[in-house]
Amino acid sequence: MSTNPIKRFLPAILVLGVAGVVVAAVTEPAQRPPASAISAATETRPPVNEDSVKFLVLGDTGTGDRAQYDVSAQVWKSHQVFPYEFAIMVGDNIYGSERPQDFAQKFERPYKPLLDANIAFYASLGNHDDPNQRYYKPFGMNGQRYYTYQKKDVRFFALDSNYMDRDQQTWLEKELKDSDAKWKIAYFHHPIYSSGGRHGSEVDLREIIEPMFLQYGMNVVFAGHEHFYERLKPQKGIHYFTAGGSSKLREGDIMTGALTAKGFDTEQSYMVVEIDGDVMRFQTISRRGKVVDSGEITRQAKPEPKS
């Protein structure tokens, strides 16, 4: 029997090593992120009020690549500090093929800790999404391409900006008109204001939905499509955020100009948001766990009803 400890334990080390590789292949994406890519801690700050509405904002996530897994790890770290209750997705939930294994690779696996913790997702459709995703229960769409729901005194409107037909416009106007929620927040894929070099503002869509937003007192709008983070200067009193860089990234694409209040296009990012009475607080966190933007928004006064 060998007395050299390396020789003695070599078979066991080999077996454990092979098993480790097999387990990693099953539970991790093909490209495993290097440990250095994910910081050990997050700079996420806790919410101010534990009774507030707290949510996560993700956009353009469904790549299934290393970036998505890095960001999802940070997202879960943020939750330990900032216990958001649900997540909104601003589209491009699954890129490329949409086979069952793609849903696993591009959604279920990266967000497993959140799903296990019963954090509800409320998705909207991006241009890369098959509209039949609305039947996938974990996306929380209840079989609808566009829908609305309320969390305490916040009414959310998830729109399908890929296809803004007359039915959706009629529905949106009715829902906005009927809602007496203190806060109204819309989210959808295509930003109607954007400094993106690749796409820019969706002027067509803006012509249709912005008048309704103004008339019925929309407070905040989240969008994606542009693969970066941008906080825009308030447009006609409405606050707009683009959060389409939670996995995809288009580095250097922000053409900073009159619209931009803050832009971040050098790394992937996501947002955590708290609505507490008349105040909305937000933090935008990078793939490496740095807070790259944060702030407070005070709820705008409701528009006067027209006589």
Added chain:
Amino acid sequence: MTKLKSASFVLSIAVLAAGCTRDVTSAPPAPTDAASKAPAGPKAAAPEAPKLVPSVPPVGSPFPAPALAAAPDGQPGTNVQGAATLEFQNQIKAYLRIHNEAESKVPKLKRTDDPKEISDRESMLAKAIQTLRTSAKVGQIFAPEYQPYFIKIVQDDFARRSAVDRKAIIDELPKNMKVDINTVYPTTLALATFPAGLLRKLPDLPPELEYRLVGRSLILRDVKANLIVDILRDVVPTIPS
């Protein structure tokens, strides 16, 4: 006679133009003065590009036939736009009958945790429709005699856009994709966003169907089956390089 023809043409253009903007009254309220003066995004601020290269003209005239053509017997003429829309809607109804028959042969689509159920159902429905439409031909719904009406709507819409806007739309369209009737839309390709302004000008569709642009074609897509139902080719203009 020449005067009569000219008057008829002017009238037809006027009616057609009215048709193209028929949704104005039912559209959401226009922005206020202040709104219209607000800074626009990069697309709106961009300068105009050179003129579009006209797409391949449709067979016959590049424009729809006069909307109000004088009937030989002096009776009120035909509203071509109205006739095109009516014929289109009839063809849509005929397609829906097939869609509904196919749907009755496959399991009901329900909300599920299992994405396989969704993709299997999509495939089953597509196959059922394909079987029922084996003889389907391009132009069955976009009937050839009314294609100029649709082409004009699309081309007018592109013509009124800024160069940057046109480029942004065209850049996003799937390229080099073989589009064929009664085939599945490739699941790996993005469904390019349909310009909201253009959508307002086209005839309404039932929820089972939607318009999409692919390359230079306008297609009708069955949403639940992910199937290409009809194609109108060479609709989207090209941009000079």
